[in-house]
Amino acid sequence: MLLAASAAGAATLHRGVGPEPDSLDIHTAQSLSALNVLRDLHEGLLTLDAEAELIPGVAKSWSVSDDGRVWVFELDESARWSDGERIVADDFVAGWRRALDPATASPTAALFDVVENAHELRTGEVEADQLGIEALGPGRLEVRLNRPLSWFGELLTHPVTYPWPGEGSARFSGAFVLAGQVPGSRLELEPNEHYRAAGQVELDGVIWHVIEQPNVELARYRAGQLHVTETIPPGRIDWLRERFGDELRISPYLGSFFLAFNLKREPFADAPKLRRALSLAIDRDIITERVLGSGEIPAWGLVPPGMPGWPEGREPPLPAGERLAEAERLYRQAGYGEDRPLKVELRFNTSLTHRRMAAAIAAMWKLHLGVQTRLVNEEWKVFIANRRQGRITEVFRGGWIADWRDAVNFLQLFESDSTGNYTFFDDAIFDGLMRRAERQRADGRLKTLRQAERRLLDEQVIVPLYYYVSRHLVDPRVRGFENNPMDIHLSRWLSLL
Amino acid sequence: MLKYSLRRLASAIPTLFLLITFAFFLIRIAPGGPFDSERALPPEIEANLAAKYHLDEPLVFQYGRYLWQIVRGDLGPSFHYRDWSVNDLIAQGAPVSFALGVAALLLALVIGVITGAWAALRQNKPVDYTVMSIAMVGISIPNFVMAPLLILLFAIVLGWLPAGGWAFSFDRMILPVITLALPMIAYIARITRGSMIEVLHSSYIRTVRAKGMPEKEVILRHALKPALLPVISYLGPAAAAILTGSVVVERIFTIPGIGSYFVQGALNRDYTLVMGVVILYGVLIILFNFMVDLLYAWLDPRIRYDDGEAET
Numbered sequence: 185m186l187l188a189a190s191a192a193g194a195a196t197l198h199r200g201v202g203p204e205p206d207s208l209d210i211h212t213a214q215s216l217s218a219l220n221v222l223r224d225l226h227e228g229l230l231t232l233d234a235e236a237e238l239i240p241g242v243a244k245s246w247s248v249s250d251d252g253r254v255w256v257f258e259l260d261e262s263a264r265w266s267d268g269e270r271i272v273a274d275d276f277v278a279g280w281r282r283a284l285d286p287a288t289a290s291p292t293a294a295l296f297d298v299v300e301n302a303h304e305l306r307t308g309e310v311e312a313d314q315l316g317i318e319a320l321g322p323g324r325l326e327v328r329l330n331r332p333l334s335w336f337g338e339l340l341t342h343p344v345t346y347p348w349p350g351e352g353s354a355r356f357s358g359a360f361v362l363a364g365q366v367p368g369s370r371l372e373l374e375p376n377e378h379y380r381a382a383g384q385v386e387l388d389g390v391i392w393h394v395i396e397q398p399n400v401e402l403a404r405y406r407a408g409q410l411h412v413t414e415t416i417p418p419g420r421i422d423w424l425r426e427r428f429g430d431e432l433r434i435s436p437y438l439g440s441f442f443l444a445f446n447l448k449r450e451p452f453a454d455a456p457k458l459r460r461a462l463s464l465a466i467d468r469d470i471i472t473e474r475v476l477g478s479g480e481i482p483a484w485g486l487v488p489p490g491m492p493g494w495p496e497g498r499e500p501p502l503p504a505g506e507r508l509a510e511a512e513r514l515y516r517q518a519g520y521g522e523d524r525p526l527k528v529e530l531r532f533n534t535s536l537t538h539r540r541m542a543a544a545i546a547a548m549w550k551l552h553l554g555v556q557t558r559l560v561n562e563e564w565k566v567f568i569a570n571r572r573q574g575r576i577t578e579v580f581r582g583g584w585i586a587d588w589r590d591a592v593n594f595l596q597l598f599e600s601d602s603t604g605n606y607t608f609f610d611d612a613i614f615d616g617l618m619r620r621a622e623r624q625r626a627d628g629r630l631k632t633l634r635q636a637e638r639r640l641l642d643e644q645v646i647v648p649l650y651y652y653v654s655r656h657l658v659d660p661r662v663r664g665f666e667n668n669p670m671d672i673h674l675s676r677w678l679s680l681l
Numbered sequence: 682m683l684k685y686s687l688r689r690l691a692s693a694i695p696t697l698f699l700l701i702t703f704a705f706f707l708i709r710i711a712p713g714g715p716f717d718s719e720r721a722l723p724p725e726i727e728a729n730l731a732a733k734y735h736l737d738e739p740l741v742f743q744y745g746r747y748l749w750q751i752v753r754g755d756l757g758p759s760f761h762y763r764d765w766s767v768n769d770l771i772a773q774g775a776p777v778s779f780a781l782g783v784a785a786l787l788l789a790l791v792i793g794v795i796t797g798a799w800a801a802l803r804q805n806k807p808v809d810y811t812v813m814s815i816a817m818v819g820i821s822i823p824n825f826v827m828a829p830l831l832i833l834l835f836a837i838v839l840g841w842l843p844a845g846g847w848a849f850s851f852d853r854m855i856l857p858v859i860t861l862a863l864p865m866i867a868y869i870a871r872i873t874r875g876s877m878i879e880v881l882h883s884s885y886i887r888t889v890r891a892k893g894m895p896e897k898e899v900i901l902r903h904a905l906k907p908a909l910l911p912v913i914s915y916l917g918p919a920a921a922a923i924l925t926g927s928v929v930v931e932r933i934f935t936i937p938g939i940g941s942y943f944v945q946g947a948l949n950r951d952y953t954l955v956m957g958v959v960i961l962y963g964v965l966i967i968l969f970n971f972m973v974d975l976l977y978a979w980l981d982p983r984i985r986y987d988d989g990e991a992e993t
Contacts, residue, residue, distance in 0.1 A: 204762060288729075291730065
């Protein structure tokens with residue numbers, strides 16, 4: 185291991201990966217850190233360029249049937265495994281079947297549910313050969329979907345859809361191969377000489393460093409041990425900007441942070457006016473500028489700007505001057521006031537940032553409405569369990585980061601049968617709009633999705649607070665690092681001066 | 682002595698069994714499970730995961746299965762680091778934590794005993810006050826303050842040493858070893874000083890001095906050995922704690938030891954990983970306490986473990 189590290193060439197890129205990747209098995213990996221490493225080691229039918237736009241991967245071209253349900257991919261003959269063997273259509277078929285085999289227990293297998301019989305296969309209702317994927321030859325692959333899906337290409341960049349290297353096999357389909365791994369410390373990657381575009385890879389190697397704490401990562405960057413950090417410590421943006429200038433890269437990221445109400449319990453069940461009052465009383469600018477201070481964008485909606493078909497920014501529902509008066513009016517209409525203040529529990533998981541934000545929100549509610557807020561700080565797993573059961577939650581922290589670039593990825597959280605619907609929002613109109621969007625295409629579909637978001641916001645199911653930004657420190661010697669809304673930066677596009 | 686040793690080791694088995702039992706059920710009482718995450722899994726997938734790791738069986742069955750695994754030396758698969766078994770993780774992390782711990786322990790022992798004894802010999806003189814003040818500061822500064830200060834100075838400002846990362850090399854080990862050793866140096870110096878002063882005032886030291894033995898011999902041959910007894914009893918649990926890794930030091934210097942598995946394992950509800958490190962820690966504590974008892978007998982002729990009875 186040590187030799188590998190010291191033998192690495194001068195053009196070895198050192199990157200922070202964040203926490204230890206949970207797995208390097210394409211079917212069991214779930215954490216963002218694991219997915220980032222897997223995108224260097226493996227490649228799917230489609231892949232992403234430096235700006236995270238879709239480009240051909242193992243598939244050099246593809247066609248979609250008129251009804252949008254059958255996709256046929258022509259595989260690149262030069263696409264090879266790291267042992268030199270050709271990547272064939274059967275490698276995809278084997279991979280998808282394994283991902284959906286209940287014995288694999290893949291946590292991301294549900295992403296396949298749009299594929300014909302995928303849901304039935306993972307619940308054990310059909311045999312593997314009934315899955316809607318078929319090799320039409322070594323270089324030709326057909327995929328059948330349940331319904332037309334405009335973002336299916338995005339899904340094919342997720343590691344769970346990649347070709348399967350074989351059980352216990354240490355071969356790779358991506359631009360790099362895994363040369364060494366020390367759990368809790370680092371993953372060492374070397375270029376894959378058989379990669380179809382090996383000539384374009386400029387780095388001699390990549391070392392992903394496992395560093396959980398942003399402060400520690402910053403120290404390593406300052407000491408010249410890292411070229412690219414995974415993130416930056418919170419609350420030090422001014423100092424970082426002054427100290428690092430252009431090395432600090434802050435850019436919009438497809439993630440949304442909000443408070444969510446438990447709609448099946450008091451005091452928020454059947455109380456849209458109260459929910460709206462609480463939302464209006466929060467000054468998002470103070471939250472983003474003074475409490476967070478890392479360039480986050482104040483939010484009045486769920487789906488973040490930068491999502492295809494979504495407006496860049498959204499206007500607040502009322503001008504700043506009128507919001508507080510309206511909040512107070514609604515609060516009183518809901519039956520609360522000085523004599524009968526609302527007493528509420530605001531629940532969040534342990535984190536300094538969350539604590540500061542919760543304290544600021546509680547102060548705004550107290551100041552403008554007289555609400556008595558109790559801050560409830562819970563350890564992560566306890567918080568998740570409580571949020572899911574919904575037996576004691578009232579208003580709590582929520583958030584979502586895009587798995588793929590489509591508004592549905594955010595909106596489907598609030599469908600009445602969604603496992604991620606901790607608000608227990610159960611609305612026929614919203615569900616109906618989501619169903620209708622499934623049958624639509626192009627602009628009509630986006631219009632319906634925007635209506636669905638409108639419905640969600642009008643019903644005051646959540647209090648949008650801010651949109652995420654990606655934050656990195658990037659050494660000036662690094663070339664090819666482009667800010668992008670998915671915050672995906674494949675090492676194959678990077679080089680060192 | 683042999684009989685005593687065997688009996689002590691045999692009595693460790695029920696202790697370990699109790700430890701394993703308590704830990705097994707306690708971690709499972711904690712709310713949430715190993716596969717709960719921000720993204721709730723569809724129920725069928727949760728069921729698949731539970732089946733794969735036997736979490737769908739009654740708890741007593743799981744407990745029985747786990748005990749049987751341990752007897753065979755298998756600590757099971759990690760629930761969170763899913764490519765690894767707990768045996769792998771501990772086998773990779775333990776040598777790192779051990780190397781760091783042993784280096785820190787030796788450093789602390791050498792410097793602590795020397796400075797402590799020195800201070801005792803100059804009791805109530807400037808040297809004594811200086812050494813003890815520094816020791817007090819050493820004990821008071823927590824390592825999560827000390828570590829970043831050392832990094833700032835030696836890695837960022839001076840640029841002499843790396844800011845973290847791990848290798849079995851002097852430049853990577855020196856800062857974490859110093860961070861780990863500093864509070865121990867302080868403790869050992871204070872303990873040595875206190876017990877040395879006590880020994881120096883005892884009647885048998887007065888006797889050997891009266892007989893005209895040179896001061897150097899008085900100290901090295903007669904005073905130091907008994908003065909080390911309290912240090913030895915401090916070392917037992919300290920060694921167990923330091924060899925199983927320091928969470929804080931490992932995280933700040935990004936060292937792949939087993940210290941952070943204690944915390945991460947519990948936070949992730951990685952049941953098997955938590956159990957693995959608890960068992961390792963338990964075994965080490967028992968082992969070191971036992972070794973301390975044996976060392977005691979060697980250092981103090983009045984202590985003998987005959988016929989299984991300890992006489993003091």
